[in-house]
Amino acid sequence: MSVARSRQSEPTGRALLKGLAFASPFIIGFLVLYLWPILASGYYSLTDFSLFKAPKWVGLANYERMISDAKFWKSLYNTLFFTFVGVPVDIAISIAGAHILNQKLKGQPLWRALVYLPSIVPAVAAGFLWRWLLNAQYGFVNEILRWFRIPQPNWLLDASWGGISVIVLMLWTVGGTMLIYLAALKNVPQELYEAAELDGAGPLRRFWHITWPMISPVTLFQVIVLIIAFLQVFTQPFVLSKDPGLGTQTATGPGDSMLSYSIYLFQNGFTFLKMGYASAMAWVLLFVTLGITLLILWSAKKWVFYDNR
Amino acid sequence: MERKAQARAAHAAMSTALGAVMMFGAVAGAYAQDKTEITFSYLWGGAEGAALEQIITDFNASQDKIVVKGVSSPDMTKQLASMSSAKGAFDISDNFASNIASWSNQGILLPLDEFGLDTSDFPESIMKQLVVDGTLYSVPIATHNFQLVYNKKLLDEAGVTPPTSMAELADAIKKLTKVDAEGNVTQLGLGLTDISAGLKTLGYAHGGDWNRDGKPTPTDPGFVEGVKFYFDNVVAPVTPAAYNKFVAGFGPYMSDQDSFKQGKIAMVFEGEWRSKFNTEAGMDWGVVPVPGKTPELNGSTWADVSTLFIPTNTPNKEAAGEFLKYLISPPAMEKFSHVLANLPGRLSLVDSATYDDLPNFKVWLDALKNPNTHGLPPALYMAEYNADLASAFDSVLQGAQTPEAALQAVADRTGSYSQ
Numbered sequence: 001m002s003v004a005r006s007r008q009s010e011p012t013g014r015a016l017l018k019g020l021a022f023a024s025p026f027i028i029g030f031l032v033l034y035l036w037p038i039l040a041s042g043y044y045s046l047t048d049f050s051l052f053k054a055p056k057w058v059g060l061a062n063y064e065r066m067i068s069d070a071k072f073w074k075s076l077y078n079t080l081f082f083t084f085v086g087v088p089v090d091i092a093i094s095i096a097g098a099h100i101l102n103q104k105l106k107g108q109p110l111w112r113a114l115v116y117l118p119s120i121v122p123a124v125a126a127g128f129l130w131r132w133l134l135n136a137q138y139g140f141v142n143e144i145l146r147w148f149r150i151p152q153p154n155w156l157l158d159a160s161w162g163g164i165s166v167i168v169l170m171l172w173t174v175g176g177t178m179l180i181y182l183a184a185l186k187n188v189p190q191e192l193y194e195a196a197e198l199d200g201a202g203p204l205r206r207f208w209h210i211t212w213p214m215i216s217p218v219t220l221f222q223v224i225v226l227i228i229a230f231l232q233v234f235t236q237p238f239v240l241s242k243d244p245g246l247g248t249q250t251a252t253g254p255g256d257s258m259l260s261y262s263i264y265l266f267q268n269g270f271t272f273l274k275m276g277y278a279s280a281m282a283w284v285l286l287f288v289t290l291g292i293t294l295l296i297l298w299s300a301k302k303w304v305f306y307d308n309r
Numbered sequence: 310m311e312r313k314a315q316a317r318a319a320h321a322a323m324s325t326a327l328g329a330v331m332m333f334g335a336v337a338g339a340y341a342q343d344k345t346e347i348t349f350s351y352l353w354g355g356a357e358g359a360a361l362e363q364i365i366t367d368f369n370a371s372q373d374k375i376v377v378k379g380v381s382s383p384d385m386t387k388q389l390a391s392m393s394s395a396k397g398a399f400d401i402s403d404n405f406a407s408n409i410a411s412w413s414n415q416g417i418l419l420p421l422d423e424f425g426l427d428t429s430d431f432p433e434s435i436m437k438q439l440v441v442d443g444t445l446y447s448v449p450i451a452t453h454n455f456q457l458v459y460n461k462k463l464l465d466e467a468g469v470t471p472p473t474s475m476a477e478l479a480d481a482i483k484k485l486t487k488v489d490a491e492g493n494v495t496q497l498g499l500g501l502t503d504i505s506a507g508l509k510t511l512g513y514a515h516g517g518d519w520n521r522d523g524k525p526t527p528t529d530p531g532f533v534e535g536v537k538f539y540f541d542n543v544v545a546p547v548t549p550a551a552y553n554k555f556v557a558g559f560g561p562y563m564s565d566q567d568s569f570k571q572g573k574i575a576m577v578f579e580g581e582w583r584s585k586f587n588t589e590a591g592m593d594w595g596v597v598p599v600p601g602k603t604p605e606l607n608g609s610t611w612a613d614v615s616t617l618f619i620p621t622n623t624p625n626k627e628a629a630g631e632f633l634k635y636l637i638s639p640p641a642m643e644k645f646s647h648v649l650a651n652l653p654g655r656l657s658l659v660d661s662a663t664y665d666d667l668p669n670f671k672v673w674l675d676a677l678k679n680p681n682t683h684g685l686p687p688a689l690y691m692a693e694y695n696a697d698l699a700s701a702f703d704s705v706l707q708g709a710q711t712p713e714a715a716l717q718a719v720a721d722r723t724g725s726y727s728q
Contacts, residue, residue: 137558
């Protein structure tokens with residue numbers, strides 16, 4: 001009996017080893033490049049650490065310091081502003097754009113490619129381009145506003161417009177989300193629209209009662225992905241705030257309006273050499289992201305429709 | 310028979326060639342073993358980088374023990390990361406004086422005292438920034454200070470003579486600032502191409518100091534007065550909104566769209582490197598020492614330093630030390646600073662005729678000997694303090710806060726700085 005069992009288990013054990021060997025690139029990569037840094041940053045967040053000296057245990061002091069750090073709150077406020085204004089606008093533009101792309105237009109593949117084009121432009125290059133487009137004196141955006149006699153804001157040097165400029169740059173890559181919505185729209189059964197039309201439903205009612213519920217799983221996914229991207233925003237405000245003519249190196253924009261959470265985290269870690277504080281900030285960002293995501297997942301029961309249920 | 314002879318000849322030729330290759334390899338190997346190769350990673354690029362490469366070539370040709378390999382790497386974060394490992398990517402590098410205290414405190418800079426460098430020729434305002442707790446951690450390759458540079462053509466048109474007192478400066482700003490019928494600024498009397506450097510200079514000119522006795526002093530009365538001077542005389546008369554709208558149109562610094570070159574600003578606090586740029590740009594320009602609030606404060610400015618250091622994690626201390634000595638030797642320093650139109654870090658070079666071909670350079674050179682040229686004390690908090698000051702200055706220029714309130718906000722944060 002025992003001989004038979006060992007004969008059976010031998011190939012299973014070998015198969016397991018083989019499996020592990022094949023999976024080892026991922027397992028090692030995950031352990032070394034993800035799990036270890038995550039655990040290490042948790043430990044460092046409880047220490048006074050500068051990258052160069054041995055960490056010194058300070059308990060929760062780094063977390064306590066955040067409470068009285070005005071720049072921490074400013075960076076958190078800015079980031080939440082980018083997120084809660086930027087994500088709904090991104091979703092709205094994407095859905096509207098996807099509807100337009102879903103029409104039977106001439107040269108449809110070309111239009112689809114064009115809306116996706118900005119997404120393949122590197123964020124730094126796009127940032128430099130937009131810095132000129134948004135220039136208050138010579139920028140193309142203000143030139144257009146001037147044609148329509150609309151007041152032209154000082155996008156990059158006015159504290160009340162700095163955050164909006166970051167959102168504008170973030171929205172430039174809305175094409176990616178738009179194409180995902182386009183795929184979602186194509187999956188909505190046409191007979192639902194036909195039935196609604198027979199019942200006399202107009203375009204708005206058709207959207208609200210058919211399209212919106214049917215694409216809601218995609219919306220849930222997009223909202224979570226976009227929120228994570230907006231909460232981690234770094235490149236766009238970093239490039240926009242580096243004004244070429246002023247010789248400033250603040251990377252925080254007018255009135256610190258472009259100081260994103262990630263930029264302040266980076267400054268603490270690599271400029272001020274406060275890696276312990278930066279690690280604590282990273283954990284707070286994780287919990288903020290987790291909290292918002294869980295809230296959205298909880299609310300999803302009320303607004304996300306799965307047709308297989 | 311003939312074929313055999315041919316084969317023997319071919320065999321002999323191959324053997325000879327193989328032997329020659331082996332001998333060459335052996336000689337080259339022995340040659341390489343004798344020489345220590347070190348890497349000099351520098352933040353400069355372009356013309357500055359090319360000047361350094363020439364000095365490296367001169368050094369390599371001047372001796373046969375050390376081979377220096379130059380690498381242009383302008384990324385400071387990468388520079389820091391390299392110093393965090395057991396063996397770094399370079400043996401010698403450069404940075405600015407403001408980072409020396411913090412980096413030496415982290416133990417990543419090698420104390421230079423063991424190399425027996427003669428520092429008696431370096432200006433006191435410079436040395437003050439490089440010695441931390443009595444230990445020398447860095448040496449100057451070039452220095453910088455700020456003076457009042459002006460556009461001669463614009464001053465002549467407005468009938469203004471270069472100001473020599475704070476009252477004259479205020480008057481000149483008024484006469485040189487132009488606003489069109491719609492309230493848009495078309496020319497600023499006094500501009501800032503580097504907000505922090507300009508406002509700090511004005512603080513010194515008012516008898517203030519933003520760092521006294523190694524402590525951050527953002528609310529120092531003279532310093533606050535300097536910032537207030539700029540706001541009251543430049544920003545407030547045209548309104549902050551009009552000021553910032555005009556400034557938004559400034560092109561990249563020291564490019565064809567440079568605000569001073571374009572005549573958008575008539576006067577500016579600038580460093581000595583402007584001498585070369587302004588001249589090459591074909592400008593009609595001049596420079597005077599920074600006017601002071603009182604005659605005793607005339608010529609008040611502050612010195613910044615481009616420094617050289619050796620990281621602790623270099624395995625080639627001795628060779629790096631030798632190259633460091635060469636770089637700060639009078640001939641190499643003179644050559645380097647002249648090409649870049651930077652100030653030398655040695656007092657013995659102040660009167661050198663080498664700099665005579667750089668127009669107006671003497672005003673900056675003379676400041677090296679001026680007691681009103683301030684040096685910053687080595688302090689751990691400099692990076693954080695500078696970032697907070699930059700935010701405060703911006704807040705003032707936006708018209709969002711008064712100079713007093715903005716600088717008080719910085720003072721409130723200094724408690725959390727590394728001391």
